[in-house]
Amino acid sequence: QAGARYEFSDAFSVFASYSESFAPSSNLDQFNELLPPESGEGYEVGAKGVVFDRLAYAVSYFDITQNNIPRLDPNNLPSSPNPFGQIPGGRETARGADLDVSGDITDRWSMIFSVGYVDGEGDDGFRLPNVAEFTSALFTRYQLDENWGVSLGYEFVGQRLAQADLDGDPATLDPLEVDSHFVANAAVYYRRDRFEAQLNVSRISSM
Numbered sequence: 698q699a700g701a702r703y704e705f706s707d708a709f710s711v712f713a714s715y716s717e718s719f720a721p722s723s724n725l726d727q728f729n730e731l732l733p734p735e736s737g738e739g740y741e742v743g744a745k746g747v748v749f750d751r752l753a754y755a756v757s758y759f760d761i762t763q764n765n766i767p768r769l770d771p772n773n774l775p776s777s778p779n780p781f782g783q784i785p786g787g788r789e790t791a792r793g794a795d796l797d798v799s800g801d802i803t804d805r806w807s808m809i810f811s812v813g814y815v816d817g818e819g820d821d822g823f824r825l826p827n828v829a830e831f832t833s834a835l836f837t838r839y840q841l842d843e844n845w846g847v848s849l850g851y852e853f854v855g856q857r858l859a860q861a862d863l864d865g866d867p868a869t870l871d872p873l874e875v876d877s878h879f880v881a882n883a884a885v886y887y888r889r890d891r892f893e894a895q896l897n898v899s900r901i902s903s904m
Contacts, residue, residue: 709746712757715739724767727774727782737763743795752800763789766819789825791817808837823872824858831855831877844889851881 700714718737726732743757766787773780793815801807812833817825824830836850860873886895 829855
């Protein structure tokens with residue numbers, strides 16, 4: 698794993714990193730032999746900075762590949778020592794971008810915002826399980842006066858694959874997908890000296 702960053706100024710810098718991974722496998726083939734280790738490689742490039750002397754941002758692009766992902770062996774026989782044995786050779790890739798912004802919009806108003814996009818796919822033609830294509834989140838707080846304040850936030854997770862094939866039959870390929878959801882939360886708080894009280898309202902809306 699290696700990385701580098703170059704600062705053009707106190708308010709702007711660029712960075713890049715490269716990594717390789719190695720993980721022993723605990724999966725077995727049809728003869729109860731351990732599969733070869735999983736391996737991977739990936740890189741990320743991006744930039745960080747500050748705008749208006751208040752808001753910090755970071756934007757990046759990444760590309761990650763995993764190799765030797767275990768797959769069900771199509772040649773398994775009921776008479777095999779392990780009829781549920783797997784084979785190596787599966788490949789998964791994930792490419793995407795992230796944007797994070799945080800800081801004080803005004804002296805009383807602060808926020809944290811993030812949005813991400815991932816294009817992930819396996820060599821079986823399905824999207825990566827439990828990886829949403831789009832995600833986004835926001836948390837913002839406003840100080841009404843020296844005692845009272847309000848906050849609001851939301852989280853959005855796009856549609857994602859839960860399971861590529863429900864019955865294990867490659868001929869039918871019936872994937873199970875989870876719908877996207879949006880959840881918002883809000884709060885009102887009061888602070889004075891050592892006393893603090895807060896009213897939270899969760900899951901204002903979802904779909």
